[in-house]
Amino acid sequence: MRAKALIRLTFLGSFIAWVVLVFSDVTVLFSDIRGLRPDVPVWLPRVMFDLYVLCLFYYYKFKIEKEENLNFTDILWQVFATGLVATVISLALRLVLFLLGETALATNVLFVDVVYQINLALFISFLIAAYTSWKRLILYQKSKWLIRIWRVFEFTLLFALLYDSINTSLNGTLGTVIAVALGVVGLILSANMKWVAYLNFKQKWTSLLLLLLAFFYLGYFLYTVTRLSDFISIQSTSFLDFRAHTFSLSIFGFVIVYSLFSFLVILFNLPTSSVFEQKLEEVVNFQRISQSIQTEQNEESVYNILLESSVSSVFADAAWLEIKSASEEDKLYTYGISEPEARAIKDHLSTNKVKGVLDQSVDKTKNLSKHLGSLKGARFRSILSFPIMVKGDSIGTLAILKELPEGFNKEMTRVVSTFANQAGISIENFRLLEEAFQNERYKEELKIAKMVQKSLLPENLESDGDFDIAAFSQSADEVGGDYYDTIRINENKVALIIADVSGKGTTAAFHMSQMKGIFHSLAQQELEPTEFMVRANQALVFCLERGSFISAIYFVVDTANKTVTYCRAGHCPVLYYHGDTDSSEYFKDKGAALGMVKNKSYCKMIEVNSFGYKTGDIMVLYTDGITEANDNKGEEFGYDRLQQTLMEVRQKGAKEIQEHLITKLYEYSGTKDINDDYTTMIVKFG
Secondary structure, eight states, X not given: OHHHHHHHHXXXXXXXXXXXXXXXXXXXXXXXXXXXXXXXXXXXXXXXXXXXXXXXXXXXXIIIITOSSXXXXXXXXXXHHHHHHHHHHHHHHHXXXXXXXXXXXXXXXXXXXXXXXXXXXXXXXXXXHHHHHHHHHHTSSOOHHHHHHHHHHHHHHHXXXXXXXXXXXXXXXXXXXXXXXXXXXXXXXXXXXGGGGGOOHHHHHHHHHHHHHHHHHHHHHHHHHHHHHHHHHHHOSOXXXXXGOHHHHHHHHHHHHHHHHHHHHHHHHXXXXXXXXXXXXXXXXXXXXXXHHHHOSSHHHHHHHHHHHHHHXXXXXXXXXXXXXXXXXXXXXXXXXXXXXXXXXHHHHHHTTOOSSSSXXXXXXXXXXXXXXXXXXXXXXXXXXXEEEETTEEEEEEEEEESSTTOOOHHHHHHHHHHHHHHHHHHHHHHXXXXXXXHHHHHHHXXXXXXXXXXXXXXXXXXXXXXXXXXXXXXXXXXXXXXXXXXEOSSSEEXXXXXXXXSOHHHHHHXXXXXXXXXXXXXXXXXXXXXXXXXXXXXXXXXXXXXOOEEEEEEEEXXXXXXXXXXXXXXXXXXXXXXXXXXXXXXXXXXXXXXXXOSGGGGGGXXXXXXXXXXXXXXXXXXXXXXXXXXXXXXXXXXXXXXXXXXXXXXXXXXXXXXXXXXXXXXXXXXSOOSSOEEEEEEEEX
C-alpha cells in the first residue's frame, strides 16, 4: 500500500509541476513577444521542469525499479508500453494540427508552445522510463565498482539538471565538461550486457522487436520536438528549449546508445542462441535424470524422464524404451510413437537383418534411411539406439527416431549416449534405494514381530513353595521359534512346557504363537500329558507346512503328591539333578515331534513318564541351540559341558543357575551373534 501511495503521489506531483511549467513558459513567451515584463520569474519554467523530471524519476523508480517480479522482456515491455502511450498521444496532437491546417490557431506561437510542451513532457517521460529500465538491466549482476560508476553517473545527471536551471544554453566550459563526462561514463555503463546471455531464442527476437520500436519512438519524438522548437524560436527564444539542456540531451544520448548496444549484442548472439539453449536443455535433462532417484516414486517414472529428455535434447520426433524382463514379457515404453509402430520397426529391422542398431553389434549399418524407407507406411527415416546398462548387464534398449533421413550427428549421438549411461546409473541407484527401503520396512516389521513374540513369552512364571522357576530366551534372528510357558491347572497342579519350532525367523515365530494358543487351551482341561500331546498334534497337523514340526516337552507338577508327570515329543532330553545323591542324569524317553505324524498312530509314538522330586532337585529344560552352540573351532557345547556347568552351581537358586549357564555359553561361543535360538528353563525344587 505504501508503494502504491508513493507512485500516485509522485505522478500527481509531476502533473502539477508540468501544468505550472506550461503556464509559466507560455507567460514568459507571451511577454517576450509583446515586449512586456513577464508576471512570473523567467527562471520558473526551468525550475518546474527540474521538479517535473525529479517527480517522474521517483515515479518510475517505484514503478519499475522496485518491482521484483519483472523479467528482462517484461522490462522492455514496460519501455515499449510507455513509448506507445506517449506516441499515440503525440500523434493525436499532430492529427489536430493537421486538421487545423493553416488557421490562425495552428500558427499561433502560444498554441504551438503548448503542443511543444506536451510533446516534450511525453518525450522526457519516455526517456526517464527507458533510463530506469536500463538501470535494472545494467545492475543485474551488481559489483561495488559498477554501483559506484552508476552513482557517479546519476549525480552528474542531477548536477546537469541543476546547472540547466541557471544556464540557458550549452555555451560554456562547464556545460561542455558535464556533457563529455556523462558521455564517457554512459559508454562505460553501456558495456554491461550480461542480461542478454539469459535470454532464450524467442526472448531475443522479442527484445529486438521492442528495441526497434524504442528507436522509432526516440526518432519520432526527437523530430517532433525539434520541429516545434524551430517554429517557436523564429519568433522568440524565451521558452524552454530542449536543445539547450545538457540533462535532456545527455539522457537522450545514454538511452539511445544503450538501446543500440543492446540491439547489436542481441543480434550478434542470435545465431548461437539455439546451440546455447540446446546445451542448457541437455544440462537440465541430465539433471532431471540424475535427480529422478530422489523425486520419482517408481522406476517407470525414470524411464519416462529418459524418453522425454532424450527426445527434447536432440530434437527427435519419437522414441521407445524396451526393458527386458526375466519373469514376464518385455515392457515397451513409447514417446511420440505408438507401440504397434515401434514393434513394426523392430520386426522390419530384424527381417532385413539390419545389424548394429537394436542389437548393438560391431557391424554398424551405414544407410539406415534405406532400410526404414522400405518399411511401408513408416514416417521415420533415422534411428539411434543405445543399451541401458545396470551393473554391467543390459536391461533394455533406448531407440530415438527422426522423420528426416540422416537426422542424427555425432554430437547428438554423444548426448543420447550420455543420457542412457546416466539413466542406467539412476535406475541402478533407484533399485538399490528401493531395496534399502524394503530392508528398512522388513526391519521395522521384524521389530514389531519381535515385540509381539516377546509378549507371547510370559513375563512372570508360576511359582510355588515347592519349586522356583527361572527362564531365558534369545533369538538368533529378530524373531525365533522357541517357546516356554507355565500355567496353573488347579490349586496343586502347575503345567510347564518348553518347545522348539523347526527353522528360524518369522515362520517359526508364527508357529510358536500357535503353540501358545494350543497350550493355554488344552492345559486348563487337566489332560494327561499323553492326551495333551495327541490333541496338540491333531491341532498342528493342518497348520504346519510340509517338513515343519515342533519338538516339545509337557510337564504337570503335582505339589500335593510331590510328583512330576511328563511327555516328551522329540525334544532335547531333560537334565535332572538329584539332590540326595549329588548326581545328575538325562531322561532319555521316546517321543515323536508334533506335526511329523499326520495320522492317529501318533499316540503310539509317545510315552508318559513320572518321577518324584525331593528338596534340592533341579530340572534343566533347554532347546537344541544350547547344546549345539559352536566355539571358534566348530566344536559343540554338548551335553557333557551342560551337565558339568549345572554341577558347578547346583547349590544355588534357579535364577543364579540360569545366569551362570548363559554366561558360560556365551564365553564358549565367543560371540553374541548366535546361530540358533538359546532358551533355558530352570526348575529348582525346595
